[in-house]
Amino acid sequence: MKLNEKLLQLRKERGLSQQQLAEQLDVSRQSVSKWELNESIPDIQNIVAMSELFHVSTDYLLKDEMEKNQADDNRIDIILVVSTLIIFLGLVLAYTLWNYYQNSICLYRY
Structure with missing residues (x-):
């Protein structure tokens, strides 16, 4: 699963709209839309913020x-x-x- 699919799935699982997620990340709703459509990629600060918000690792994202x-x-x-x-x-x-082998050598000696 790609980043955009994971973001869409996680957002919907939490019952958040794009606008609500955008407000929590302090970005525009259009940014969230572009991330979910795979038209752009969030910067590292937003990746970290989303990992904390959704309680997943940055590796997972x-x-x-x-x-x-x-x-x-x-x-x-x-x-x-x-x-x-x-x-x-x-x-x-x-x-x-x-x-x-050691036992058989002992037997031959006597």
């Missing part, structure tokens, strides 16, 4: 693919867990083989 990034993070977490398990199993197998 600015990043188009937040959901995709979260899926990538989950995939990385799974890869880390699986690779850690493989390394652990390899260490257990190596210890078991080493222990078996």
